[in-house]
Amino acid sequence: MRRHLQLSIKQLTESYINGQLSPLSVAEQALAQSTNLKTLNAFVCIAAEQALQQAKESVRRYAEQKPLSSLDGVTVAIKDNFCTKNIATTCASRMLKDFVPPYDATVCSRLKEAGAVILGKTNMDQFAMGAGTVDSIYGPTKNIWSESFSEDNWRIAGGSSGGSASAVAAGLCYAAIGSDTGGSTRNPASYCGVVGLKPTYGLCSRYGLIPLVNSMDVPGILTRSVTDCVELLNTIAGPDIQDSTTIRRPYKKLKLPEIDQIDLRSLRIGIPKEYNCEGLSSEVLETWTKVADLLECAGASVRQISLPHTAASIFVYSILNQCEVASNMARYDGIEYGHRAADERSTEQLYAQSRAEGFNQVVKTRILTGNFLLLRKNYDHYFEKALRVRRLIAEDFIKVFEPPTTEDQVDILLTPTTLSEAPVYKDFAALSNRDQCAVQDFCTQPANMAGIPAVSIPIRLSRAGLPLSLQLMSNNLNEQLLLTVARWIEAQVEFDCLESLQRHAACIRT
């Protein structure tokens, strides 16, 4: 095992400064390891040449004692729905199989400007439509914690940012960028035992993120620790002139207090009762209770609250998602870029055939449904109504975070991220995409509806030896408090993400 993986990003770059480690050797090891762990199928594309070039430049900068930032020389991976200049960006679809963007997404350019070494692009569900990273033209991504890799008995990585979560969990990189529309970063983080942050909507630029649902998409961050997550957030967050929905206020970098400086006595934790839902595994419920107790013992006030419109959320999400998908996918006609069918009898034939061949069944179903819901006769009944209910869901959160009287106020919500440990592929694949998402996104998508930040952190292993995680949510732009509490919990539970590597090695040997 590579010992440097025990280091945090901060410790890693310190070791670059004092010469103990070199960005180049770390990058080389990562590239080698990514080949060894190919079975996981975390990456859809390794950009070895560019990565080594970036690592060499980083080495030079450290030699000149001019590192660009505390991220200089740190290995990162990017989900394949972020545009990367001169590196194919496929959204794991046939439609964009050969699409090489002429520009970098803001998230990528900021990482590059900070000196990060981009190893490659990670696997996902086609156009991020899924919760398992099983619907990819490159095949599914496997969870490194799986007890078995035989046939269909391995565990899914979760999705749709499963490749990113898997890459971080497997120690292939220090951090990975995912995207989160309904839980796509937090869900695989939960299953793979890593930290997964969905920042406040508008805090991180979506420029260059190939959209799923524009009004909910956010770039997500996957790391092995909360402090690493802060390093990434501090690099990518902040206004972007190219994305009119970013918050105009300048971003103030987060700085988390040391563990022993964290005082929870004035903290008010809310436990939304609606999240204790049908299908919640007893192990997750236990974990939830345990952490609530931990917080209470540390002096926080913990109480049950209600978010009454939670149950409606998944339906609203489904409608808005399909409508925006229908619209966003309209550009894929094979004219300017993307898959173009051979049928050129007419422009209409060319469109129809290109789209028929380029999209999978999940994408096509959502396009068809979305267009139906947007028809003039249906608009008010579905889309408009869904927007109204979305407002109610958002107001549920406002009512607990900013109530008229402070006695009712809570600062942080504690909930499950996923209802269970990572499912076995065979069981998961037996469900339709629609059912997969309805179950998987239950606890995560309300935060996307409201735009609020949420983070999933691993807590402990299940009896089957799989990560169990919990989710924290806070009011808009309160990442400081959200991640402070997350860091405190992380320190208490001492979850060891890297245990997966030893287990995996043992599993492969047997």
Place this chain on the structure above:
Amino acid sequence: MGSYMIVRRLATQPKLANAAKRKWKSVVGLEVHAQIASASKLFSGSGTGFGAPLNTAVAYFDASIPGTLPVLNRKCVESGIKTALALGCRVNEVSMFDRKHYFYADLPNGYQITQQRAALANDGVITFPVITPGKKIYYKSVNLLQLQLEQDSGKSLHDEQLKRSLVDLNRAGLPLMELVFGPDLETGEEAASLVKELMLILKRLQTCSCKMEEGALRVDANISVHQEGDPLGVRTEVKNIGSVRSISQAISYEINRQLELVADGGVVTNETRSWDADKRRTIAMRDKEVLQDYRFMPEPNLPPLHVNLKPGSRSTEDLISVAALSEEIPELPEHTRQRLMEYYKLNAETAIILVNEPILLEHFESITKSLPDMPTKVVTNFLINDLLSYCNKLSLDIADCAISANALRDVLKALHSDQINLQAARQLIPLLHTNPTADVSQLVKENNLEQISDLNTIEAYCREAIANQPKTVQQYQKGKSKALYAIVGEVAKLSAQKANMKVVVECLERLLKNK
């Protein structure tokens, strides 16, 4: 008028006995797409240069490259607001953008970003003079229902022989203002007059070049006919109207077509028709027959557009002040006409012509300023009857005529001081046009254009004319005073149009009285 004839024919049809006395009415509403004069596109940083090589003025966003996002061009919003204010609109404090979906090869996103639910501005009005040849000028007011911002599409080029379509995205994403006018017009002439006035206003505001030939201003007309007292008839939409003249022709044609159709017992179908300027008729467009459902949806990548409506407010980096923009609105054409009529005592026709030709107006104002004693009538007559007619005869746009205001002033000065006569002044126009830097007095000398006012010389010409025209002289002396002009004409001819006519008349009267 053709439509008048048909109305009469219909009214006498026995079949329509009940409706015999009910007149047919035509109703016309216009939708105008005006490209906003702007250095960059509505939502991208790409340039807008007309005539740039194909597919060179295209930002990633304009080609719908995945992951790109629209960024609203502030300058375009300001132009839209100025135009809205000039047309008396209510500018909305919050307006929004929507996606309008349809598949077309020159629409790379598969949708157009427009303003459907909440437009930039509503409820304006345009008042304009209607000029119909042979009829009295009258004013008409038409409601402007909505002014919205939207993207232009690209252009498809079809090669019928090779069965190939090519797409040029230079136009994709250019900023447009769509102006939707109420169905308040009745004739093609009224429609053309509206568009003329709109063009004058937009040019004053510099918010649109209004070059219809470049597609910078495009007009669609909705046309229907109905009998007085009945609800509006089924309408057709006429597209591809490429010039102001075509607007009048296309609409008149379509009104007549519909009237003839219903006269023969036919029914007007709701369809889109295209104006064929060569064959001078409208033709049904085949590809627009299917009723489209555009599946409108709010554009999620653009936050609602807020403007500051507070009186006295100033614009900030984040918020445009409507009050501040209203101060930038220049004098509008109608105001100019009123000023010309009140201050310079010009008649309506003259004021209208001067305002229609901004260059003439500029010349007029500059000349009257430097020659305050000159009767304005002399100036306008010369500018309109002589200069403008000269340009029209050469099919020359007055804007391309090289003669400067200073040169015109010198000509009029010479005319006013009797140095030259009107004939000579007219002769100077082509001379100045070919040699714009020439000195007027020099030209007069070189071309021997000085007026002859010397009494003796004139008397000699007069005597010769009298001798040449004995019959006319006789008529004059018998009391037919108008006959004098024929003798005056003779003098003009003898003097090569150079004699001072005032002096000639006096001289002739004296000579003929003495006889």
